Amino acid sequence: MNKIIAEVSIIPLGLGTSLSSLVAEGVKVLKECGLKYQLTSMGTIIEGSWGEVMDTIQKMHEKMFESGALRVSTSLKIDDRRDGREVSMERKVIAVEEKLS
Amino acid sequence: MNKIIAEVSIIPLGLGTSLSSLVAEGVKVLKECGLKYQLTSMGTIIEGSWGEVMDTIQKMHEKMFESGALRVSTSLKIDDRRDGREVSMERKVIAVEEKLS
Amino acid sequence: MNKIIAEVSIIPLGLGTSLSSLVAEGVKVLKECGLKYQLTSMGTIIEGSWGEVMDTIQKMHEKMFESGALRVSTSLKIDDRRDGREVSMERKVIAVEEKLS
Amino acid sequence: MNKIIAEVSIIPLGLGTSLSSLVAEGVKVLKECGLKYQLTSMGTIIEGSWGEVMDTIQKMHEKMFESGALRVSTSLKIDDRRDGREVSMERKVIAVEEKLS
Numbered sequence: 001m002n003k004i005i006a007e008v009s010i011i012p013l014g015l016g017t018s019l020s021s022l023v024a025e026g027v028k029v030l031k032e033c034g035l036k037y038q039l040t041s042m043g044t045i046i047e048g049s050w051g052e053v054m055d056t057i058q059k060m061h062e063k064m065f066e067s068g069a070l071r072v073s074t075s076l077k078i079d080d081r082r083d084g085r086e087v088s089m090e091r092k093v094i095a096v097e098e099k100l101s
Numbered sequence: 102m103n104k105i106i107a108e109v110s111i112i113p114l115g116l117g118t119s120l121s122s123l124v125a126e127g128v129k130v131l132k133e134c135g136l137k138y139q140l141t142s143m144g145t146i147i148e149g150s151w152g153e154v155m156d157t158i159q160k161m162h163e164k165m166f167e168s169g170a171l172r173v174s175t176s177l178k179i180d181d182r183r184d185g186r187e188v189s190m191e192r193k194v195i196a197v198e199e200k201l202s
Numbered sequence: 203m204n205k206i207i208a209e210v211s212i213i214p215l216g217l218g219t220s221l222s223s224l225v226a227e228g229v230k231v232l233k234e235c236g237l238k239y240q241l242t243s244m245g246t247i248i249e250g251s252w253g254e255v256m257d258t259i260q261k262m263h264e265k266m267f268e269s270g271a272l273r274v275s276t277s278l279k280i281d282d283r284r285d286g287r288e289v290s291m292e293r294k295v296i297a298v299e300e301k302l303s
Numbered sequence: 304m305n306k307i308i309a310e311v312s313i314i315p316l317g318l319g320t321s322l323s324s325l326v327a328e329g330v331k332v333l334k335e336c337g338l339k340y341q342l343t344s345m346g347t348i349i350e351g352s353w354g355e356v357m358d359t360i361q362k363m364h365e366k367m368f369e370s371g372a373l374r375v376s377t378s379l380k381i382d383d384r385r386d387g388r389e390v391s392m393e394r395k396v397i398a399v400e401e402k403l404s
Protein backbone atom coordinates (compact mmCIF):
# COMPACT_ATOMS: atom_id res chain seq x y z
CA MET A 1 0.00 0.00 0.00
CA ASN A 2 1.38 3.34 -1.06
CA LYS A 3 1.38 6.00 1.65
CA ILE A 4 0.85 9.72 1.13
CA ILE A 5 1.34 12.68 3.46
CA ALA A 6 -1.37 15.32 3.23
CA GLU A 7 -1.97 18.65 4.92
CA VAL A 8 -5.53 19.85 5.18
CA SER A 9 -6.96 23.18 6.23
CA ILE A 10 -10.73 23.51 6.62
CA ILE A 11 -12.31 26.96 6.88
CA PRO A 12 -16.02 27.10 7.77
CA LEU A 13 -17.68 30.32 6.59
CA GLY A 14 -20.55 32.14 8.22
CA LEU A 15 -19.71 31.20 11.80
CA GLY A 16 -17.56 34.11 12.92
CA THR A 17 -13.81 34.44 13.39
CA SER A 18 -13.14 32.13 16.36
CA LEU A 19 -12.78 28.75 14.78
CA SER A 20 -10.97 26.65 17.40
CA SER A 21 -14.18 24.91 18.61
CA LEU A 22 -14.98 23.91 15.04
CA VAL A 23 -11.42 22.82 14.36
CA ALA A 24 -11.67 20.67 17.50
CA GLU A 25 -14.85 19.05 16.10
CA GLY A 26 -12.90 18.18 12.97
CA VAL A 27 -10.00 16.76 14.99
CA LYS A 28 -12.42 14.54 16.95
CA VAL A 29 -13.59 13.05 13.65
CA LEU A 30 -9.96 12.59 12.62
CA LYS A 31 -9.13 10.77 15.88
CA GLU A 32 -12.00 8.34 15.30
CA CYS A 33 -10.69 7.58 11.80
CA GLY A 34 -7.46 6.31 13.35
CA LEU A 35 -4.82 7.70 10.99
CA LYS A 36 -1.54 9.17 12.19
CA TYR A 37 -1.77 12.97 12.29
CA GLN A 38 -0.11 16.14 13.56
CA LEU A 39 -1.95 19.32 14.44
CA THR A 40 -0.15 22.54 13.51
CA SER A 41 -1.18 26.19 13.77
CA MET A 42 -1.97 26.31 10.04
CA GLY A 43 -3.48 22.90 9.34
CA THR A 44 -3.50 19.20 10.07
CA ILE A 45 -0.98 16.79 8.59
CA ILE A 46 -2.28 13.25 7.96
CA GLU A 47 -0.49 10.08 6.88
CA GLY A 48 -2.12 7.10 5.16
CA SER A 49 -3.18 5.64 1.82
CA TRP A 50 -4.94 7.93 -0.69
CA GLY A 51 -8.30 6.33 0.12
CA GLU A 52 -7.85 6.48 3.89
CA VAL A 53 -6.74 10.12 3.82
CA MET A 54 -9.50 11.24 1.46
CA ASP A 55 -12.24 9.44 3.41
CA THR A 56 -10.99 11.09 6.60
CA ILE A 57 -10.90 14.56 5.05
CA GLN A 58 -14.39 14.16 3.61
CA LYS A 59 -15.70 13.28 7.10
CA MET A 60 -13.93 16.29 8.65
CA HIS A 61 -15.32 18.54 5.91
CA GLU A 62 -18.88 17.19 6.39
CA LYS A 63 -18.57 17.73 10.15
CA MET A 64 -18.36 21.50 9.56
CA PHE A 65 -21.83 21.49 7.92
CA GLU A 66 -23.21 19.32 10.74
CA SER A 67 -21.82 21.95 13.13
CA GLY A 68 -23.70 24.77 11.41
CA ALA A 69 -21.47 26.02 8.59
CA LEU A 70 -23.24 26.99 5.34
CA ARG A 71 -20.11 27.14 3.24
CA VAL A 72 -16.76 25.40 3.72
CA SER A 73 -13.44 26.12 2.03
CA THR A 74 -11.13 23.11 2.28
CA SER A 75 -7.52 23.21 1.08
CA LEU A 76 -5.40 20.14 0.72
CA LYS A 77 -1.83 19.46 -0.30
CA ILE A 78 -0.62 15.94 -1.01
CA ASP A 79 2.98 14.75 -1.11
CA ASP A 80 3.19 11.37 -2.84
CA ARG A 81 6.68 9.99 -3.20
CA ARG A 82 7.44 6.71 -4.96
CA ASP A 83 11.18 6.83 -5.53
CA GLY A 84 11.94 4.12 -3.00
CA ARG A 85 12.58 6.41 -0.04
CA GLU A 86 10.68 5.58 3.11
CA VAL A 87 8.01 8.19 3.69
CA SER A 88 6.84 9.58 7.03
CA MET A 89 6.13 13.01 8.44
CA GLU A 90 8.90 12.62 11.05
CA ARG A 91 11.47 11.48 8.51
CA LYS A 92 10.87 14.49 6.27
CA VAL A 93 11.63 16.91 9.10
CA ILE A 94 14.64 14.89 10.31
CA ALA A 95 16.10 14.85 6.77
CA VAL A 96 16.10 18.65 6.74
CA GLU A 97 17.35 19.07 10.32
CA GLU A 98 20.30 16.73 9.70
CA LYS A 99 21.43 19.06 6.90
CA LEU A 100 21.17 22.09 9.19
CA SER A 101 23.40 20.85 12.01
CA MET B 102 -26.58 15.65 -5.22
CA ASN B 103 -24.48 18.40 -3.71
CA LYS B 104 -22.02 19.99 -6.13
CA ILE B 105 -18.58 21.34 -5.25
CA ILE B 106 -16.15 23.47 -7.21
CA ALA B 107 -12.51 22.44 -6.87
CA GLU B 108 -9.25 23.76 -8.23
CA VAL B 109 -6.40 21.31 -8.58
CA SER B 110 -2.73 21.85 -9.35
CA ILE B 111 -0.54 18.81 -9.93
CA ILE B 112 3.25 19.20 -9.92
CA PRO B 113 5.29 16.17 -11.02
CA LEU B 114 8.84 16.22 -9.61
CA GLY B 115 11.96 14.83 -11.21
CA LEU B 116 10.95 15.46 -14.81
CA GLY B 117 12.42 18.90 -15.48
CA THR B 118 10.85 22.33 -15.68
CA SER B 119 8.70 22.06 -18.83
CA LEU B 120 5.51 20.52 -17.61
CA SER B 121 2.95 21.30 -20.34
CA SER B 122 3.15 17.80 -21.89
CA LEU B 123 2.48 16.23 -18.51
CA VAL B 124 -0.30 18.69 -17.72
CA ALA B 125 -1.84 17.74 -21.09
CA GLU B 126 -1.71 14.06 -20.08
CA GLY B 127 -3.63 14.96 -16.94
CA VAL B 128 -6.19 16.96 -18.91
CA LYS B 129 -6.76 13.97 -21.25
CA VAL B 130 -7.66 11.89 -18.19
CA LEU B 131 -9.94 14.69 -17.00
CA LYS B 132 -11.73 14.84 -20.38
CA GLU B 133 -12.40 11.09 -20.25
CA CYS B 134 -13.94 11.48 -16.78
CA GLY B 135 -16.58 13.77 -18.25
CA LEU B 136 -16.86 16.48 -15.59
CA LYS B 137 -17.18 20.17 -16.41
CA TYR B 138 -13.80 21.87 -16.13
CA GLN B 139 -11.84 25.02 -16.95
CA LEU B 140 -8.10 25.10 -17.60
CA THR B 141 -6.29 28.17 -16.22
CA SER B 142 -2.61 29.11 -16.17
CA MET B 143 -2.35 28.10 -12.51
CA GLY B 144 -4.55 25.01 -12.26
CA THR B 145 -7.68 23.26 -13.38
CA ILE B 146 -11.12 24.05 -12.00
CA ILE B 147 -13.55 21.11 -11.84
CA GLU B 148 -17.25 20.97 -10.98
CA GLY B 149 -19.10 17.89 -9.71
CA SER B 150 -20.02 15.91 -6.62
CA TRP B 151 -17.31 15.27 -3.99
CA GLY B 152 -16.94 11.66 -5.17
CA GLU B 153 -16.79 12.53 -8.86
CA VAL B 154 -14.24 15.28 -8.34
CA MET B 155 -12.03 13.22 -6.03
CA ASP B 156 -12.07 10.17 -8.34
CA THR B 157 -11.09 12.41 -11.26
CA ILE B 158 -8.25 14.05 -9.34
CA GLN B 159 -6.92 10.68 -8.17
CA LYS B 160 -6.79 9.48 -11.80
CA MET B 161 -5.01 12.68 -12.91
CA HIS B 162 -2.53 12.32 -10.04
CA GLU B 163 -1.86 8.64 -10.88
CA LYS B 164 -1.32 9.56 -14.53
CA MET B 165 1.77 11.56 -13.52
CA PHE B 166 3.41 8.40 -12.12
CA GLU B 167 2.42 6.42 -15.24
CA SER B 168 4.12 9.18 -17.25
CA GLY B 169 7.39 8.80 -15.35
CA ALA B 170 7.16 11.04 -12.28
CA LEU B 171 8.71 9.67 -9.07
CA ARG B 172 7.14 12.21 -6.77
CA VAL B 173 3.98 14.26 -7.23
CA SER B 174 2.80 17.30 -5.27
CA THR B 175 -0.94 17.81 -5.70
CA SER B 176 -2.76 20.85 -4.28
CA LEU B 177 -6.48 21.09 -4.12
CA LYS B 178 -8.94 23.73 -2.96
CA ILE B 179 -12.62 22.94 -2.56
CA ASP B 180 -15.48 25.43 -2.35
CA ASP B 181 -18.60 23.74 -0.99
CA ARG B 182 -21.57 26.04 -0.57
CA ARG B 183 -24.90 24.85 0.87
CA ASP B 184 -26.72 28.08 1.65
CA GLY B 185 -29.28 27.64 -1.10
CA ARG B 186 -27.45 29.66 -3.75
CA GLU B 187 -27.02 27.91 -7.06
CA VAL B 188 -23.37 27.00 -7.52
CA SER B 189 -21.36 27.03 -10.75
CA MET B 190 -17.96 28.30 -11.83
CA GLU B 191 -19.55 30.76 -14.30
CA ARG B 192 -21.99 32.14 -11.74
CA LYS B 193 -19.23 32.88 -9.23
CA VAL B 194 -17.35 35.03 -11.72
CA ILE B 195 -20.54 36.75 -12.97
CA ALA B 196 -21.55 37.62 -9.39
CA VAL B 197 -18.27 39.50 -8.94
CA GLU B 198 -18.32 41.16 -12.37
CA GLU B 199 -21.85 42.48 -11.82
CA LYS B 200 -20.59 44.31 -8.75
CA LEU B 201 -17.72 45.83 -10.72
CA SER B 202 -19.73 47.41 -13.51
CA MET C 203 12.82 42.50 -14.66
CA ASN C 204 11.82 38.96 -13.86
CA LYS C 205 8.09 38.27 -14.12
CA ILE C 206 6.10 35.89 -11.95
CA ILE C 207 2.58 34.54 -12.28
CA ALA C 208 0.66 34.33 -9.03
CA GLU C 209 -2.79 33.13 -8.06
CA VAL C 210 -4.35 34.64 -4.96
CA SER C 211 -7.46 33.70 -3.04
CA ILE C 212 -8.59 35.97 -0.21
CA ILE C 213 -11.22 34.74 2.26
CA PRO C 214 -12.62 37.31 4.71
CA LEU C 215 -13.99 35.70 7.89
CA GLY C 216 -16.85 36.91 10.02
CA LEU C 217 -18.88 38.48 7.21
CA GLY C 218 -21.18 35.63 6.17
CA THR C 219 -21.11 33.28 3.20
CA SER C 220 -21.83 35.64 0.28
CA LEU C 221 -18.47 37.04 -0.59
CA SER C 222 -18.87 38.39 -4.14
CA SER C 223 -19.25 42.04 -2.96
CA LEU C 224 -16.02 41.74 -0.98
CA VAL C 225 -14.23 40.00 -3.82
CA ALA C 226 -15.35 42.88 -6.06
CA GLU C 227 -13.82 45.37 -3.58
CA GLY C 228 -10.55 43.48 -3.87
CA VAL C 229 -10.73 43.47 -7.67
CA LYS C 230 -11.28 47.26 -7.69
CA VAL C 231 -8.02 47.64 -5.75
CA LEU C 232 -6.34 45.28 -8.21
CA LYS C 233 -7.56 47.31 -11.21
CA GLU C 234 -6.11 50.50 -9.70
CA CYS C 235 -2.73 48.78 -9.28
CA GLY C 236 -2.57 48.27 -13.04
CA LEU C 237 -1.17 44.75 -13.32
CA LYS C 238 -2.45 42.20 -15.84
CA TYR C 239 -4.91 39.83 -14.18
CA GLN C 240 -7.54 37.18 -14.80
CA LEU C 241 -10.50 36.55 -12.53
CA THR C 242 -11.48 32.87 -12.14
CA SER C 243 -14.12 31.18 -10.01
CA MET C 244 -11.46 30.07 -7.51
CA GLY C 245 -9.08 33.03 -7.36
CA THR C 246 -7.36 35.81 -9.21
CA ILE C 247 -4.30 35.28 -11.38
CA ILE C 248 -1.85 38.20 -11.51
CA GLU C 249 1.25 38.79 -13.63
CA GLY C 250 4.13 41.13 -12.74
CA SER C 251 7.41 41.40 -10.86
CA TRP C 252 7.63 39.93 -7.33
CA GLY C 253 7.41 43.41 -5.80
CA GLU C 254 4.50 44.56 -7.96
CA VAL C 255 2.50 41.39 -7.30
CA MET C 256 3.15 41.39 -3.56
CA ASP C 257 2.29 45.09 -3.16
CA THR C 258 -0.96 44.51 -5.03
CA ILE C 259 -1.89 41.48 -2.95
CA GLN C 260 -1.15 43.34 0.31
CA LYS C 261 -3.49 46.14 -0.78
CA MET C 262 -6.24 43.65 -1.70
CA HIS C 263 -5.77 41.89 1.64
CA GLU C 264 -5.92 45.20 3.59
CA LYS C 265 -9.09 46.17 1.70
CA MET C 266 -10.92 43.25 3.35
CA PHE C 267 -10.26 44.75 6.82
CA GLU C 268 -11.32 48.19 5.61
CA SER C 269 -14.54 46.54 4.40
CA GLY C 270 -15.28 45.10 7.85
CA ALA C 271 -13.50 41.74 8.05
CA LEU C 272 -11.95 40.86 11.41
CA ARG C 273 -9.89 37.96 10.13
CA VAL C 274 -8.60 37.27 6.63
CA SER C 275 -7.17 34.05 5.20
CA THR C 276 -5.10 34.75 2.09
CA SER C 277 -3.64 31.96 -0.05
CA LEU C 278 -1.11 32.58 -2.73
CA LYS C 279 0.72 30.40 -5.25
CA ILE C 280 3.64 31.74 -7.24
CA ASP C 281 5.08 30.26 -10.43
CA ASP C 282 8.53 31.73 -11.10
CA ARG C 283 10.25 30.34 -14.17
CA ARG C 284 13.77 31.39 -15.19
CA ASP C 285 14.75 28.75 -17.74
CA GLY C 286 14.62 31.15 -20.68
CA ARG C 287 11.05 30.39 -21.72
CA GLU C 288 8.85 33.41 -22.15
CA VAL C 289 6.31 33.52 -19.34
CA SER C 290 2.69 34.65 -19.52
CA MET C 291 -0.64 33.34 -18.30
CA GLU C 292 -1.93 32.96 -21.88
CA ARG C 293 1.17 31.12 -23.05
CA LYS C 294 0.93 28.55 -20.25
CA VAL C 295 -2.61 27.59 -21.26
CA ILE C 296 -1.79 27.59 -25.00
CA ALA C 297 1.21 25.29 -24.40
CA VAL C 298 -1.12 22.70 -22.83
CA GLU C 299 -3.89 23.09 -25.39
CA GLU C 300 -1.49 22.59 -28.29
CA LYS C 301 -0.61 19.19 -26.84
CA LEU C 302 -4.27 18.25 -26.56
CA SER C 303 -5.28 18.87 -30.16
CA MET D 304 2.60 46.30 14.64
CA ASN D 305 0.12 43.77 13.39
CA LYS D 306 1.40 40.18 13.38
CA ILE D 307 0.49 37.49 10.83
CA ILE D 308 1.08 33.76 10.81
CA ALA D 309 2.09 32.35 7.43
CA GLU D 310 2.86 28.89 6.13
CA VAL D 311 5.13 28.62 3.14
CA SER D 312 6.03 25.67 0.94
CA ILE D 313 8.72 26.12 -1.69
CA ILE D 314 9.13 23.52 -4.44
CA PRO D 315 12.19 23.87 -6.70
CA LEU D 316 11.69 22.20 -10.11
CA GLY D 317 14.31 20.58 -12.27
CA LEU D 318 16.50 19.30 -9.43
CA GLY D 319 15.13 15.81 -8.85
CA THR D 320 12.91 14.41 -6.15
CA SER D 321 15.12 14.63 -3.04
CA LEU D 322 14.58 18.13 -1.81
CA SER D 323 15.74 18.08 1.82
CA SER D 324 19.14 19.69 1.02
CA LEU D 325 17.40 22.53 -0.78
CA VAL D 326 14.81 22.91 1.96
CA ALA D 327 17.72 23.14 4.43
CA GLU D 328 19.26 25.95 2.34
CA GLY D 329 15.95 27.80 2.62
CA VAL D 330 15.79 27.25 6.37
CA LYS D 331 19.33 28.66 6.76
CA VAL D 332 18.13 31.87 5.08
CA LEU D 333 15.09 31.88 7.37
CA LYS D 334 17.27 31.52 10.49
CA GLU D 335 19.38 34.52 9.42
CA CYS D 336 16.22 36.60 9.02
CA GLY D 337 15.47 36.09 12.71
CA LEU D 338 11.71 35.50 12.70
CA LYS D 339 10.01 32.89 14.85
CA TYR D 340 9.32 29.76 12.80
CA GLN D 341 8.34 26.11 12.97
CA LEU D 342 9.42 23.47 10.47
CA THR D 343 6.78 20.84 9.64
CA SER D 344 6.78 17.95 7.18
CA MET D 345 4.64 19.95 4.73
CA GLY D 346 5.98 23.49 5.06
CA THR D 347 7.40 26.17 7.31
CA ILE D 348 5.27 28.31 9.59
CA ILE D 349 6.54 31.86 10.17
CA GLU D 350 5.35 34.59 12.52
CA GLY D 351 5.94 38.33 12.05
CA SER D 352 4.64 41.49 10.42
CA TRP D 353 3.48 41.32 6.79
CA GLY D 354 6.68 43.04 5.62
CA GLU D 355 9.01 40.86 7.70
CA VAL D 356 7.34 37.63 6.60
CA MET D 357 7.24 38.59 2.91
CA ASP D 358 10.88 39.74 2.86
CA THR D 359 11.90 36.46 4.46
CA ILE D 360 9.89 34.35 2.00
CA GLN D 361 11.31 36.27 -0.96
CA LYS D 362 14.85 35.54 0.27
CA MET D 363 14.03 31.82 0.74
CA HIS D 364 12.48 31.70 -2.73
CA GLU D 365 15.52 33.42 -4.33
CA LYS D 366 17.84 30.99 -2.55
CA MET D 367 16.37 28.14 -4.61
CA PHE D 368 17.53 29.82 -7.85
CA GLU D 369 20.96 30.51 -6.34
CA SER D 370 21.09 26.78 -5.53
CA GLY D 371 20.43 25.79 -9.14
CA ALA D 372 16.65 25.65 -9.59
CA LEU D 373 15.31 26.94 -12.93
CA ARG D 374 11.70 27.13 -11.84
CA VAL D 375 10.24 27.50 -8.34
CA SER D 376 6.67 26.98 -7.20
CA THR D 377 6.04 28.77 -3.91
CA SER D 378 2.77 28.43 -1.99
CA LEU D 379 1.85 30.63 0.89
CA LYS D 380 -1.09 30.85 3.27
CA ILE D 381 -1.54 33.82 5.57
CA ASP D 382 -3.73 33.99 8.67
CA ASP D 383 -4.27 37.61 9.70
CA ARG D 384 -6.52 38.08 12.70
CA ARG D 385 -7.47 41.52 14.05
CA ASP D 386 -10.38 40.80 16.35
CA GLY D 387 -8.44 41.58 19.51
CA ARG D 388 -7.33 37.99 20.24
CA GLU D 389 -3.64 37.57 20.86
CA VAL D 390 -2.09 35.74 17.92
CA SER D 391 0.70 33.16 18.00
CA MET D 392 1.33 29.78 16.46
CA GLU D 393 1.43 28.10 19.88
CA ARG D 394 -1.79 29.72 21.04
CA LYS D 395 -3.71 28.53 18.00
CA VAL D 396 -2.80 24.90 18.67
CA ILE D 397 -3.46 25.22 22.42
CA ALA D 398 -6.91 26.71 21.75
CA VAL D 399 -7.85 23.59 19.80
CA GLU D 400 -6.27 21.11 22.20
CA GLU D 401 -8.11 22.62 25.19
CA LYS D 402 -11.39 21.88 23.42
CA LEU D 403 -10.35 18.27 22.82
CA SER D 404 -9.55 17.33 26.39
